Amino acid sequence: MSIRRQFSDPPPGELKLDAYLPYRLSVASNAVSQLIARAYEDRFGLSIPQWRVMCVLAEDGGLTQGAVVSRTGMDKVTVSRAAQGLSTRRLIGRSDHHADGRSHVLALTAQGAQLHAEVAPLALAYEAALISGLSPDEVGLLKRLLGRLQNAADALSGGKA
Template identity: 40%
Template sequence: MPRSTKKPAKLPLQEFIPYKLAVVANRLSQSIGSLFEKKYGIQIPEWRILMALHSCGPLAPNEVVDHTSMDKGRVSRAQRRLVELGLVSVSNDPRDGRRLVLFLTRKGAGMCAAIIPAARETEAWFLSVLPAGERRALDKALTRLLMRSQELRQTDSGN
């Protein structure tokens, strides 16, 4: 049988946009994570939960999973640590006593107030290589890609 003369398709990672997005996100996340761990004693999963509660208000653990795109196990571990640190409390939902919700404590709200300027400063430094128009275009493109990625999540879960 004759051998195929077709060359196998190549996929140089450096040209693959999902790879580039993952590398940029990982490097930025590691840098921010290192800063927050040294300065505030928290890691990225804990920071994400704090910021979700800060921006959304009280959330059930499954809502935290949705807002942060972290898996249930990671949310559960980070939630426990935040409770131990006194940054988050867990209570029954006042609207539905059967449901548990996470709340920021005063200490947690204070930490958020301290962290936000550092996060914004890191973001500004990181994006400073882009002119203002490119930053706006990047923000628009990422917003669209986030919406598209939500479609992927729905497809993956069979919805």
């Protein structure tokens, strides 16, 4: 059940959770992730981290787990578990890294690429439904603002997001 609240700015210097931007971003992100996670899990047996790993590999080709961590912002353990689950299902393969014998390169298998091609239209449909109430200019502004917030968070954390 969803609770609708009026969001107004509190007096300066007063913290009100519903007006606190980091909280609002987290709640919105969780709501979107949970909606999409249910669809991916129910229809395709994929978790959100597994889907993110698949998308990165579909876009960038073979990558090390470290590169996937950097690209997605997920932690090492989450990426490792997602990769293990995808590997078990034979959706990704692992090969030796040519320059680092301790590392492996992850890549989609043909079966993984086929599943990605099946899921991607659903992901785009969810995105379209989520932004249907926004104008193209508002969508562009939202993407730019989110990018700026992410850059600011990276800078404040010393680049260790």
